[in-house]
Structure formats: structure tokens, C-alpha cells
Amino acid sequence: MAETAAGGKPLSWRLIDGVDRLVAAAWPRGLHGMNGYLFLLPAVALVFILVIGLGYMVEFSLHELDLATYRLKEAYSLTNYQTFFERPVYIRVLWRSLLAAAIVTLITLVLAFPYAYLMVRTTSAATRKFLLVALFLPFFIGQVVRAYGWLIILGKEGLLNSIVTGIGLPPLDLIYNYPAVILGLVQYMLPFAVLLLTPAVAAIGEDIELASESLGATWIGTFRHVVIPMAKPGIIGAGIVVFTLTLTDFAMPEILGGGTSDFIANAIYDSYFQISNIGLGSALSIVLTLVGSALVALMLMIAGTGTLGFAERKS
Amino acid sequence: MSDNRDPFRLNRRRFLKGSALATGALALPQFAFADGHTKKPSELIVRAWGGAWGESLQAGVADPFTEATGIPVRLDFTEDNEIKPKIWAAVDQGRVPPIHVNWDTTTNATISALRGVTVDLGDLKGLDGLLSIAKPTGIDGWPLVNTYSYVYVCAYRPEAFPDGPPESWRVMLDPKFKGRVALYDDGIGFNPIAVIAGGGSMSDIPDNMEPGYQFYRDLKENEPLLGEDADFTTWFQNGEIDIACTISVNARAAKQKGINVEWTVPKEGCKVDTDGLWIPKGLPANEEYWSKRFIEFAITREAQEKWCSLLGLPPVYPGLEPPADLAGDPAYPTAPADFEKLVSVPSPVLVENQPIWFSKFSEIMQG
Missing domain, CATH: 3.40.190.10 (Periplasmic binding protein-like II)
Structure with missing residues (x-):
């Protein structure tokens, strides 16, 4: 046991003993059975703070902006939500964000899975190291810098267009459009997806794949009927993370979209900062939160929480 | 032999000490007030736009102001639209705002004035000698000072x-x-x-x-x-x-x-428009005082000449010549006839x- 201290007990045991003694001094004896739940307190506190923030946003969203004072009116109203439904631009940018989230999730998972699979199954230490470095390197480069990197590569006088014009073809419009935003997002999300898929793939024993093949399954059959179903928790988890991060993204559409491929996060920013309408910005934020949460809930309902390893323990 | 331990005995030294303390106590509020206004802050933070904009403010106003007063000026390049809610929240919550002076579009500055977060600048020296566009319209007093026009x-x-x-x-x-x-x-x-x-x-x-x-x-x-x-x-x-x-x-x-x-x-x-300078409410008295001095300095002939010449924009200080490359340029309006095209x-x-x-x-x- 690597963490066994000189006294014989592992460090983690001694830590828990310490916490137990601390709790015994401040916690009614009858509740000692619930000591373990105390470790959840920091997480609960974080969520609680988030909920308080959302509560304020709900409150702000129910007041209309008074253009004479640039303060929210006292009276409660649904004007901001009405604005969301009446002005096509908001439905349009929400739809654009949802579509992008779906496309990016699909492409990212398709690209990330073989990467994770190869990283786990390769017998070459050099290949594994290379894949790991390539995976973690983008984490050291922020999203904004990566977006600007794409501008350099895809711009009118960028690397790709230099090649295109070099062979006598006219320059291509590769940036400031929706596909450019999708490309930037896929590149940004890929490491997240690989990181979430890797443990799921690693949990599949290689001997199971060998057993499947020895029973006559082709490689594709094994992949389809054994690997993919067993990696489902990772696929669902990665899908949810990539989907929600894309849905709420701001920087890629801002930088690579040329101002005409905004997502809902950009519309929220504009409401808060450009037109100083905190009520409308809050209403849009609440709509985004509700839509995002509903879709994640739907995904979990379809896939079942058991896919994430939350299945009830069977006796 | 006098008994110095007698607490009620009034000798000359005690009388002088007591008088000085009494005088000091009476004068204390005035000294504190004066000190509060004159104590120099460690720096003044001025929100600005980047690139040529910030460079011109640094060279034309900030550096000469630091030279004259010894107060360093730090330019904060937070977006004008992003600093606005931060200032509004600070004023509403009784916190010290994040900047001393906001270099802002006149429209945004007027919105902040309507919101009631701007300090009145009507007591600044030099306002009377400026062109009429220096005074904001549609709002009482001087919640901001326009400093130049632009096209x-x-x-x-x-x-x-x-x-x-x-x-x-x-x-x-x-x-x-x-x-x-x-x-x-x-x-x-x-x-x-x-x-x-x-x-x-x-x-x-x-x-x-x-x-x-x-x-x-x-x-x-x-x-x-x-x-x-x-x-x-x-x-x-x-x-x-x-x-x-x-x-x-x-x-x-x-x-x-x-x-x-x-x-x-x-x-x-x-479209021709103006930009201006304003001070958010909620600054300590001495910092507000020196922020006002900064704006006062920005509307002097010396500062306007250098700042606006670097920007290539017509200042609100009257009678200044345009930079050589902009003389006669329709984007540098000076005469009423120029403004008719705008x-x-x-x-x-x-x-x-x-x-x-x-x-x-x-x-x-x-x-």
C-alpha cells in the first residue's frame, strides 16, 4: 500500500479518522451515521450559490427596463419573455446554438472515440506518449488564442489560402461563417471528449474483445456489439459535456463568426452590455438554462442514468 | 516649591498645552477636509480604448498630468460597454467603483448620467472657455464633459x-x-x-x-x-x-x-458624434478631487492640442489648428460648413x- 504511513494505517484512513474525531466534537452523537454526507457540503454549497445567482436572474427577468432611468421598473411583468418569443432573432440564435451543439457533439464523438481507443490499446509507449501530449497541449492554449490561430490559418491571406492561390485557384471564404465556428468548436471540444471517453474504453477488458472475435465476430461486429455498448457511459458523459459547452459558447462564434453567426450566449452578452438591458439578458439566460437542462435531462432519460454508472445496487 | 503632581494646578506649560489641544480640536474638521481633498492617490485609473486611442491619451493627457502632479495614471482597457455595468453595480451597492475616470461615448455617458451614477463636473475650471459641444445636451448640469468630436x-x-x-x-x-x-x-x-x-x-x-x-x-x-x-x-x-x-x-x-x-x-x-470624460460616484473624496483635476487638465489648451492632434480629431478647445495631414479633410470638421456635410x-x-x-x-x- 503506497500511502501506508509509519504507523501502519494508510494516510486516507487517518484523514477520515481525523474528520470523524472533529465531527464527534461538534455533531450530535445520534447523527454520526451521516458523517459521510458532510463531505458533500462543499459541493452543495457551490450549487447553492449557483442557485442563488439564478434566483436573482429570475427576479431581474421579470422586470422591464425603463429607458428614462436605465433601471428595471418596479412592476413585475413578462415583457422580457414576450420579447424572446416575439422577436425572431432570439429564436433564430437559440436554434443556431442548438444545431451547432448537435453537430459539434456528433463530429467530436466520432473523432474522439478512435483517438481514445488507440491511446488505450496501443502497445507502443511512444505512440501513447505522443497521443497524450497532443491531447493535453491544447489545454495550455486558451479558447480565444485557438480561435485567433484559426484566423491565421483560414484567413484570406492565411496558410490554406496561400496554398490555394499558389496553385492558381481563387481564395476561399473559410472564416467568418457558420462552418468556421463549427470547425473551431470541434477542435476545442475534442480533448474534453477524449478525456471523458478514455476511462470508459480502458474499463473494457481486451480479453472481452478477443473472446468476441474468437466466437466468430468480425472486428466491426465486435466494435459495434461489444465495444460501443460497453463504452456507453463514457459516450453519454462526453456527449453531455460537449453538447452543453457548445450550447453556451461565446468566444468561437464571436471571433470566427464575423458577427453574423452569433449563438444565444452572444445575444445574452449584447443584452447585458451593449443595450444595458439586464432584464432581457436575464430572461435569455433563464431560457438557455431551461432549454439546456431539459435537453440533458432528456438525454439521460433516453440513455438511462445507469449508463453513467448510477444503476441501483442489486442484492 | 510647586507640587507638580497636583492635577488641577494650572502652570504656563499646562496652559499652553491645553490651548494648543483646544485649538487643534476646533480646527480638526477643517484640516481633515483639506487633507482629504489634497491627499494624492497612489494612482488614477482611467478607462480607455486601446490602440491609437490609448496611445494618444497616454501621451497627450496622462503623461503630462503625471509629470505635473506626480500621480501615475493607469489606463484600463476594459470595453466601454463592459465597464458600464460594473460601475453601475458598484454605485448601487455602495462599493468603490473600479475606475476613477471613464472615457466614454457621449451616449453611453449620458445613459450613466440618467442612471444617476455620475459626479457633477460643473465646478471644473476651464469649462466656460470651451466650444458649446463640450456641454452635454438633454440632461441637467455637467455629468460629463465632451472632449472632441469624431466622424x-x-x-x-x-x-x-x-x-x-x-x-x-x-x-x-x-x-x-x-x-x-x-x-x-x-x-x-x-x-x-x-x-x-x-x-x-x-x-x-x-x-x-x-x-x-x-x-x-x-x-x-x-x-x-x-x-x-x-x-x-x-x-x-x-x-x-x-x-x-x-x-x-x-x-x-x-x-x-x-x-x-x-x-x-x-x-x-x-455621422458625427462626441466622446467625453466622466467620474463615477462613490470614490473617496481625495480620489474624486484628483479625478476632477485630471479632467480639468484634459480640457486645457496644452492637453487638448496634443491629445486631439494625435487622435486627428477636432477638440472642444477653440482655435486649435488641425494636424497638417487633416487640414481641409471633411472628416475633420471645424467650420459650420463642414458640419453641414455631416x-x-x-x-x-x-x-x-x-x-x-x-x-x-x-x-x-x-x-
Whole structure:
């Protein structure tokens, strides 16, 4: 046991003993059975703070902006939500964000899975190291810098267009459009997806794949009927993370979209900062939160929480 | 032999000590007040725009102010729209605001004044000698001081216009400029121009903006790029646009960097506007005092001459000569005849309608 201290007990045991003694001094004896739940307190506190923030946003969203004072009116109203439904631009940018989230999730998972699979199954230490470095390197480069990197590569006088014009073809419009935003997002999300898929793939024993093949399954059959179903928790988890991060993204559409491929996060920013309408910005934020949460809930309902390893323990 | 231990015995030393303490106690509030006003802060934070804008403020106002007072001035390049809610929240919550002086558009500054977060600057020295545009309109007092005017010019790449500068803004609709036209991402500086270019007139603003909205719809077909000040320079530099509506400062700065850019005022005119300086409420008394001195300094002849000459913009201090490269330039209005070629929308109209125009612009461009 690597963490066994000189006294014989592992460090983690001694830590828990310490916490137990601390709790015994401040916690009614009858509740000692619930000591373990105390470790959840920091997480609960974080969520609680988030909920308080959302509560304020709900409150702000129910007041209309008074253009004479640039303060929210006292009276409660649904004007901001009405604005969301009446002005096509908001439905349009929400739809654009949802579509992008779906496309990016699909492409990212398709690209990330073989990467994770190869990283786990390769017998070459050099290949594994290379894949790991390539995976973690983008984490050291922020999203904004990566977006600007794409501008350099895809711009009118960028690397790709230099090649295109070099062979006598006219320059291509590769940036400031929706596909450019999708490309930037896929590149940004890929490491997240690989990181979430890797443990799921690693949990599949290689001997199971060998057993499947020895029973006559082709490689594709094994992949389809054994690997993919067993990696489902990772696929669902990665899908949810990539989907929600894309849905709420701001920087890629801002930088690579040329101002005409905004997502809902950009519309929220504009409401808060450009037109100083905190009520409308809050209403849009609440709509985004509700839509995002509903879709994640739907995904979990379809896939079942058991896919994430939350299945009830069977006796 | 006197008994010094007797506490009630009044000797000369005790009398003098007591008198001094009493005098000191009486005078204390006045000294504290004076000290509170004169104590220099460790620095003054001035929100500014970056690039040529910040460089001009540094060289024209901040550095000479530091030289004169010994107070370092730090420029904060937070976006003007982003600093606004931070200041509003600080004032509402009784916190010290994040900056001392805000360099802001007159419209945004007026909005902050309506919100009640600005300090009155009516007691500044030198206000009387400035041009009338220095005084904000549609609002009482001096919640801000306008410091210069500027023009949203039609900037273009000369190679794309071999027959001479564009005569009309409608050239933006020409399919040969598809994807090569740029505007600000909220349409600022172009809304009234779009109305005129779309077949309307000044009398249509603000009640009938439809000609402008139709112009935007037509322009949308030409896939314009939408960005901020810095984007225009990059786009011109990379040859990604041929024509843009941007502030003359950006076009001039690009030209000074060797980028082949010219600018003109087309027949429909260009929007002229002003920027100003204001101080948020809630600063400690001494910091507010020195912030006022900063603005006072910014409207002196010395500061206005250098700052505005670097910016290439007409100052509010009267009688200053334009920089040599801008003499006679329609984007550097000085005489009433120059202003006739430009489109000016009164500040109260902008304050009340600009958010609506921004929203409509966004609605059309995001289609």
C-alpha cells in the first residue's frame, strides 16, 4: 500500500479518522451515521450559490427596463419573455446554438472515440506518449488564442489560402461563417471528449474483445456489439459535456463568426452590455438554462442514468 | 516649591498645552477636509480604448498630468460597454467603483448620467472657455464633459476603387463587394446614414427607421463583416475588406502603419458624434478631487492640442489648428460648413433610441 504511513494505517484512513474525531466534537452523537454526507457540503454549497445567482436572474427577468432611468421598473411583468418569443432573432440564435451543439457533439464523438481507443490499446509507449501530449497541449492554449490561430490559418491571406492561390485557384471564404465556428468548436471540444471517453474504453477488458472475435465476430461486429455498448457511459458523459459547452459558447462564434453567426450566449452578452438591458439578458439566460437542462435531462432519460454508472445496487 | 503632581494646578506649560489641544480640536474638521481633498492617490485609473486611442491619451493627457502632479495614471482597457455595468453595480451597492475616470461615448455617458451614477463636473475650471459641444445636451448640469468630436467615415481600399473614392454608401450593396464590407457589430455610427442611404431623410429619424432597416436587409445579402475598432485595422491589413464604416481615427492609424487605406464622406454624409470624460460616484473624496483635476487638465489648451492632434480629431478647445495631414479633410470638421456635410443626431434621441436600433440591427444581421 503506497500511502501506508509509519504507523501502519494508510494516510486516507487517518484523514477520515481525523474528520470523524472533529465531527464527534461538534455533531450530535445520534447523527454520526451521516458523517459521510458532510463531505458533500462543499459541493452543495457551490450549487447553492449557483442557485442563488439564478434566483436573482429570475427576479431581474421579470422586470422591464425603463429607458428614462436605465433601471428595471418596479412592476413585475413578462415583457422580457414576450420579447424572446416575439422577436425572431432570439429564436433564430437559440436554434443556431442548438444545431451547432448537435453537430459539434456528433463530429467530436466520432473523432474522439478512435483517438481514445488507440491511446488505450496501443502497445507502443511512444505512440501513447505522443497521443497524450497532443491531447493535453491544447489545454495550455486558451479558447480565444485557438480561435485567433484559426484566423491565421483560414484567413484570406492565411496558410490554406496561400496554398490555394499558389496553385492558381481563387481564395476561399473559410472564416467568418457558420462552418468556421463549427470547425473551431470541434477542435476545442475534442480533448474534453477524449478525456471523458478514455476511462470508459480502458474499463473494457481486451480479453472481452478477443473472446468476441474468437466466437466468430468480425472486428466491426465486435466494435459495434461489444465495444460501443460497453463504452456507453463514457459516450453519454462526453456527449453531455460537449453538447452543453457548445450550447453556451461565446468566444468561437464571436471571433470566427464575423458577427453574423452569433449563438444565444452572444445575444445574452449584447443584452447585458451593449443595450444595458439586464432584464432581457436575464430572461435569455433563464431560457438557455431551461432549454439546456431539459435537453440533458432528456438525454439521460433516453440513455438511462445507469449508463453513467448510477444503476441501483442489486442484492 | 510647586507640587507638580497636583492635577488641577494650572502652570504656563499646562496652559499652553491645553490651548494648543483646544485649538487643534476646533480646527480638526477643517484640516481633515483639506487633507482629504489634497491627499494624492497612489494612482488614477482611467478607462480607455486601446490602440491609437490609448496611445494618444497616454501621451497627450496622462503623461503630462503625471509629470505635473506626480500621480501615475493607469489606463484600463476594459470595453466601454463592459465597464458600464460594473460601475453601475458598484454605485448601487455602495462599493468603490473600479475606475476613477471613464472615457466614454457621449451616449453611453449620458445613459450613466440618467442612471444617476455620475459626479457633477460643473465646478471644473476651464469649462466656460470651451466650444458649446463640450456641454452635454438633454440632461441637467455637467455629468460629463465632451472632449472632441469624431466622424464615422467611409474607409476604403484604393485598389478596390480605381475610379476614385466611393460617392455613395450604396456602393456597399454592389455584389462585387460581397463579403468585403464591414460595419460595427451593433451598427453604431451607421444607423442614421442607413436611413438616408435607404431613401429616407433626417426627418424620418427616429420615428421612421424603415428605410434604414431595408438598407440593412439589402446589405445583409452582401454578407458584411461585423466587428470592433481593432478588427477594421486587421481586416484592411489582411486585405479582407474593401470598404467600412469606421471612425476616422482607426482609418488614419491604419494609414500611419502603412496600410493602404483612404477615407471619404459620401454624398449621404457621415455621422458625427462626441466622446467625453466622466467620474463615477462613490470614490473617496481625495480620489474624486484628483479625478476632477485630471479632467480639468484634459480640457486645457496644452492637453487638448496634443491629445486631439494625435487622435486627428477636432477638440472642444477653440482655435486649435488641425494636424497638417487633416487640414481641409471633411472628416475633420471645424467650420459650420463642414458640419453641414455631416449627420448629427441629438444626444437625447440617441439615448432613447440607440438600444432599439442596436436590437433591430442585430435582428436583421443574425437572420
